[in-house]
Amino acid sequence: MSATSEAGPDGSSAASSPDPPSPAGGDASWPSRPGPAAGPGDGFLDDGSLSAPLGAADAGASVVFENVGHTYPLNGRGRGRGRGRGTEAVQDFSASLAPGSLVCLLGPSGCGKSTILNILAGFERPTKGRVLVGGREVAGPGPDRGVVFQEPNLLPWRRVVENITLGPDLAGKSKAGTLAAARRYLELTGLEGFENHAPYELSGGMRQRVALARAWISEPPILVMDEPFGALDAQTRITMQELLVSIWEKTGSTILFVTHDVDEALFLADRILIISPRPGRLALDVPSPLPRPRTYESLVVDPVHARLKREILLAMRQPDWVI
């Protein structure tokens, strides 16, 4: 078992260590191996409620993956009552995300990182192990975990502002409060003046901003993001990454961000979990020592960043991956 077992759903191993594990400057602490040593002592949100007050500074919840495995069944009818092998996408994945941390899942296409994300979002049930959010086992999708998809996934029959207020509207929140919040997020995402446009009248980057605002307006304790900027051009992607960090710093959600882009992970993450090719396993757990605020201009001349990037690139070159 791993570190996660000592912090069961009942046990509130109450906030002993604060936010993401901060390596004490020295290189010795990273990259650290996955396993018992890597698990930070999580502070669970032990008030039990997943709906944190709006705009609270530390609104994030903890996330614990306990030996999660996922095997997709074979397509069609396998003989012998589905005893066929199927495709193993994720194998024995364990990790604890500290509340309010921004964690990137980094790995090549098809390595199972999206499956891990879908399991946290509740779209897929793990075939082994379980996922705990704020100490509670994930049983399905829910509004406590906001999702930003690869595509903006906007509803074309709703105007921009109506897309943003979709979550609160479904929850039956009052119109006035919702609109005020929508205005705030329109401003934060730089979409003022476009609230009454139809989604298909916007550029790709603006559409993804609407998707961000839609996920954020409910201020969920957890946000899961599946390569949300993958389809954007390099310039827009940087703008969106900066936007993501700036809003994250205001809302304090715990973010699990899936990407295959090393630079994106280095720019965003408190901690980078490198996933090996299928079946996805935790290959390397890399806490980021890079200080914030970060900019691409400063990172590019930062020797720590350069070493870290080299280490990650080398790790991802290993033929056999799990190291």
Added chain:
Amino acid sequence: MSRLGRGLSKPGTAAVGAASVTLFVLAWSLAGRLELLSPLILPPPEEIWDSTLELLDLGYHKTPLWKHVGVSLARAAAAFVLAVGSGVPLGLAMGLFPVLSSALEPFVQFLRPLPKIALIPLAILWLGIGEVSKIFLIYLSTLFTVVVGAAAAVGGVGEGKIRLGRALGATNFQLVRHFILPASLPGIFTSVRLAVGVGWTTLIAAEMVAAQSGMGWMVMNASAYMRTDLVMLGIILLGCTGYLLDLLLVLLERLAVPWAGKE
């Protein structure tokens, strides 16, 4: 619009269309004047025009021309409204509930391609020779295309939309009301357009059932008297009315689902 070659402006498209129709009518008229074809086989447009004026004046079999058009339209419209009103909910339900779909699929797939003319004897037997059996035939030929189209539209709603709804905490009802239904609307409109086209073609068959009026009946009746000019007139009227019906549906679609095809 254009995949190859240069596209045309809207008035340009209309002008080219009008010119090609005019050219066609002129050639047709010329063929008549040169007596290339017997008027019995292909009456020239002038003759049809004269017969049209005559019919407008006297009516066909004592029924005014507009009434023939109106009667046919009323039969078709009643059938279409019933077919859409029952077919869309049924198709949606089949798209939403796999068990229902599995239970009804054999019937739908059996009846949909069945030539509805084959049902005329049964329609008369069950429903008599009044309006009901005529509407019933048009209804049946429209219904299944709508059902299959609506079910397919639900099936075609992207997994992403469903996941989005679930992630935002939508209840099953909200999922249908705010995600699945609006996302299926463009597909439903397409299937209704197709279905109306199919239903309109069944009009003639329906009006073979002891009718005394209607465009379809007029065509059948005129052919019995070798009035090829009136057969042609009936065909032109049927074609034009069908075209207008489709234009009406396109207009409705633009109003109801302005986002269609723009995602």
